[in-house]
Amino acid sequence: MVPNEPVEIWTDGACSGNPGPGGWAALLKWRNHERILTGHEALTTNNRMELSAAIAGLEALRGTAPVVIYTDSRYVRDGVIHWLADWKRRGWRTAAGRAVRNRDLWERLEVLLVTREIDWRWVRGHEGIGYNERVDRLARCAIQGSGGSSARS
DSSP states (O other): OTTTTOEEEEEEEEEEESSSSEEEEEEETTTTEEEEEEEEEEOOOOHHHHHHHHHHHHHHHOOOOEEEEEEOHHHHHHHHIIHHHHHHHTSSSTTOOBBBHHHHHHHHHHHHHHHHHHHEEEEOOTTHHHHHHHHHHHHHHHTHHHHOOBBBB
């Protein structure tokens, strides 16, 4: 094993209506190994599904390898990189003074952020990027509870 070789996690969330039934998918890739995780909720939002995919991917990891997370969600990436610390400092309030939405998921994600080195990369959705297109399809299939080979809900 190459020391500190990163694990890639490709994530996506989908919703039929917003709110509505939703699904998420995370594809973990290390060398030539892949693991697919999917899940769904009966009534949710797209942003909750995007966060759920990232959380599930990170929770599934073993060891201490660095991680590169690819997401087409600016909400997730910008939330982690730019907003999270300020939300906490303001008592989980936005700059406008409103309660932060999806606080329960942000708090779960925050616990995972301190356990390893994570590089958050935004990719443009629906641009033909292979793994991004794949997790998009898996997330949309997961809405009906028929996501992937390692489905979890």
